[in-house]
Amino acid sequence: MIDQCSRRPPTNSLCKSPIQKITAKRTSTTISLTLLLVVSILTLILCIFLVSKFKQWNGNEIQNTEHHEINPIYNYNTKNDGSNDDEQPSTHIRKPEVSHTPGFKEAARYLSAYIDTSVDPCEDFYQYTCGGFLKNKLSNAFAVVQRDDDNVLIEELSKVNVEDLTAVRQARWVYDACMSTNSSKFDGSEVLQVISGFTRAAGIIFPLLNPTKSVPELTQEQLAKSFALMSNIMGVSSLMIAETETNWKDPAGENPYLLYLDQASLSFDTSFYEKGTFEKVKTGLKRTMTTEISKIAKAAGVNIDAKTLDEDVEDMIAMESLIGRTMNLPQEARRKFAPEWNPVTVRDAQNRWPFMDWKVFLNDLAMDVPEVQTLLTNADFKMICKSPRFFDGFSDAIANNDISQRTLQNYLMYRLVSSQSDFINPMKTKEPHFLSNGVKRLSTIQQYVKGMSNYSCTSMLRSKIPFATGRLFVEAYTDAVRNKITERLMEMVDNVVLGFQTMVDSLPWMSKQVKQAVRSKIRVLEKNVVAPEWIYDDALFDKYYESLDIEESDSFFIMKMKLARFEHRKGLEALLNTKQDRKDMSACSAATVNAWYQASANAINLPMSTLRAPFFDPEWPISLNYGGLGSVMGHELTHGFDDGGVQWDGIGKLSPWMTENRTIEGFNRMRKCIVDQYDGICPLPASFAPSNCINGFQTQGENIADNGGLRAAYLAYKNLINLKGPEKRLPGDLMSQYTHDQLFFLGFANIWCTPEMNDAAMYNQILIDPHSPDKFRVPATVKNFPAFQQAFNCPVDSPMSPKNHCNVWVGDNKNNNVI
Structure with a gap:
């Protein structure tokens, strides 16, 4: 109106007439x-x-x-902008494009099954990422990929024929023998033959199985033979370890490999023998020892007096406890490598530790490699003793009769029997066995009967014949596919390395001199991917396996014995090498899902097996690939610069290069912050004290690698996107709402989704594992990363975005604290 x-x-006149007015x-x-x-x-x-x-x-x-608004996913149906849907003005900004390629669809399907959007990611990112996984009892990423890889390996094994290389055929024979194993037929006879042969060769008896015989006093020669034959013939490391490693002080010299002596390998990791802890596991250990000895006694037709058995088992446990408490050092106390470099000649060892004849020990240790035998039996041959404390203590205990002859011989024979307990009719008992790390396990044969025979057999095969199984697995893919994967992988590694280098360059607490040392170490980093090149060379392959004498007619038991002896022989043969092999990937088969950094070679190793989704898939978004495999690469790379890695230089020489005071102080502040942060995570009730909380000191190397590696991978991802441009989003009503920064962190957390652990399993991990439990390593890592908090709009002081956090390999850490 x-x-x-x-x-x-308007009117044209300026004034109106009276009538108009x-x-x-x-x-x-x-x-x-x-x-x-x-x-x-x-x-x-x-x-x-x-x-x-x-x-x-x-x-x-x-x-x-x-409820703070975090992102379009959490509580995404809530509108709080007061707008009228019918009258929203257009910004003329295009919505993100969505990709419907098969790879993107598969990624969306996979992730959506794992996540739980009822959880606030800023409150509990692990539960947010893994809630669906836990609820639906899905398979862990490592298990998913390993199962797929094992299926490929099984398929390739089925194709092996008489025209294939000998070692490849031997792998097939071992697999077939394993698969045809009938545990109900194991009566212990083969193990008894081993005991009999061992007794004849070493002059040692099993007192519990010979109740009518007096226990002889072992001579220095007999004890030496016992230790050597257990290691050589049976592959059992017991009261001492002798193994080949690179020459820590001069890996590029004329003797790039040396023989190292180490402390006893007991039923448990050393940390279990501490007061307050051993009492929790002693009962189980006693039950296991009693059961296994009773089984072999029954197989031998020997009736052991119950009181004698109980007393002897108690004495063996007391012996283990004595060694574990007073002679062995826990892994936590062995984070510095320099104290383990203790050169001794054969002559020195004999004079200082006369409990055995060292020349006899070394002679029998290398009986299968005459050239090495000649080296080792020279009185001036130099070895490296990692743990003088053990050898001093054990030598004194034998001399002072703190360990009786009966207990010593019972223990050695028990360890021999225990290593073969699967072959003593295992199905007549449900007793769990104990690994050296203290974790209960079902025997391998029990797993066969549970319907897991094919995967149990491939697991054993990958461990015992790594290069043959690796070749079979890798050759399942065409050269073109392998080359493409190798190219993509090397590109990723280079990008992550550049990301880490960028982080180091910006550190205010690191001097220019030390930064240059970091660059030098990174520049010569050995990047081993897919598989060792030599395994594709038939001549080199045959040469490596020429001493493996497995026959198709051998029993599975004999095959395992031969594999153990072959593995021991190959270790000793390295002493004849004239050049360090930094491309050695023998720690794992190319068919085994793993990745590792080897400090003594400054090498990062990424086998073919790991190159599957959810770690890596060339058809998946770059964000997920870098969050998954990229963070794994960053983790392994960062190991070269954690508290252990900084002790080694670019060629794997034990030579600390972080020497400038200001830099050392900054590094130690970073370490302390991480140690304090993880020390404060307590998964178990106080009744498990003092081991109810994560040991921040023991896990610091892995925790630093988690934190630094995630940042390096994120930088690599962002740099790549800046060059290539943004990616399309995943398809689906839910998954299309995620930004790629959010997907990066989901990709990281997803690979660590793990089934819930009971208190006993959690206690075992806290005691012995250098890794923090997965449920806690994920949130502990993202708490320290502002990019995560920005991606999910986490308000300051929310659980995943604390005001106080640790700056790991970035920024000024003078005020680093987690209080």
Whole structure:
């Protein structure tokens, strides 16, 4: 109405006539009344509208104080902007494009099954990422990929024929023998033959199986033969370890490999023998020892007096406890490598530790490699003793009769029997066995009967014949596919390395001199991917396996014995090498899902097996590949610069290069912050004290690698996207809402989704594992990374975005704290 009046056309005259004035006055009065009425009505409507809107705004404000808006996924149906859907103005900004390629569809399907959007990612990112996994009891990423890889290996084994290389055929024979194993037929006879042969060769008896015989006093020669034959023939490391490693002090010299002597390998890791801890596992250990000895006694037709058995087992446990408490060092105390470099000659060892004849020990240790035997039996041959404390203590205990002859011989023979307990009719008992790390396990044969025979057999095969299984697995793919994967993998490694280098370059607490040392070490980093090149060379392959004498007619037991002896022989043969092999990937088969950094070679190793989704898939988004495999690469790379890695230089020489005081102080502040942070994570109730909390000191290397590696991978990913441009989003109503920064972190967390652990398993891991439990390593890592908090809009001081956090390999850490 007002608008219409305002649009009335103006008159041409400047002054009105008297008649016009009267008419105008009356008209004006009428209009004024009308306008007043209209304004009043509109004012009332406006007031009602404003009151209504105020209530709506106020309600949303209250709602927003209860739930912060994190991202479009968490609580994504809530609208709190007061907008009218019918009248939203257009910004003319295009919505993110969605890709419907098969790879993107598969990635969306996989992730959506694992996540739980009812959880706030800023409250508990592990539960958010893995809630669906836990609820639906899905398979862990490592298990998924390993199962797929094993299926490939099984398929390739089925194709092996008489025209294949000998070692490849031997792998098939071992697999077939394993698969055809019938545990019900194991009566212990083969193990008894081993005991009999061992007794004849070493002059040692099993007192518990010979109740009518007096226990002889072992001579120095007999004890030496016992230790050597257990290691050589049986592959059993017991009261001492002798193994080949690179020459820590001079890996590029004329003797790139040396023989190292180490402390006893007991039933448990050394940390289990501490006061307050051993009492928790002693009962189980006693039950296991008693059961296994009773089984072999029954197989031998020997009736052991119950009291004698109980007393002897108690004595063996007391012996283990003595060694574990007073002679062995826990891994936590062995984080410095320099104290383990203790050169001794054969002559030195004989004079200092006369409990055995060292020349006899070394002679029998290398009986299968005559050239090495000649080296080792020279009185001036130099070895490296990692643990003088053990050898001093054990030598004194034998001399002072702190360990009786009966207990010593019972223990050695028990360890021999225990290593072969699968072959003593294992199905007649449900007793769990104990690994050296203290974790209960079902025997291998028991796993066969549970219907897991094919995967149990491939697991054994990958461990015992790594290069033959690796070749079979890798050759399942065409050269073109392998080359493409290798190219993509090397590109990823280079990008992650560049990301880490960028982090180091910006460190304010590191001197220019030390930064240059980091660059030098990175520059010569050995990047071993897919598989060792030599395994594709038939001549080199045959040469490596020429001493493996497995026959198709051998029993599975004999095959395992021959494999153990072959593995021992190959270790000793390295002493004849004249050049360090930094491309050695013997720690794992190319068919085994793993990745590792070898400090003594400055080498990162990424076998073919790991190059599957969810770690890596060339058809998946780059964000997921870098969050998955990229973070693994970053983790392994960062090991070269954790508390252990900084002790080794670029060629794997034990030579600390972080020597400048300001840099050392900054590095130690970073370490301390990480140690304090993880020390404060306590998964178990106080009844498990003092081991109810994660040991931050023991796990610091892995924790630093997690934190630094994730940052390096993220930088690599962002740099790549800046070059290539943004990716399309995943398809689906839910998954299309995730940004690629969010997907990067989901990719990282997803690979660590792990089934819930009971208290006993958690206790074992806290005691012995250098890794933090997966449930805690994920949130502990993202808490220290602002990029995560930005990606998910986490408010400051929310559980995943604490004000105080650790800066790992980035920024100024003078105020690093997690209090």
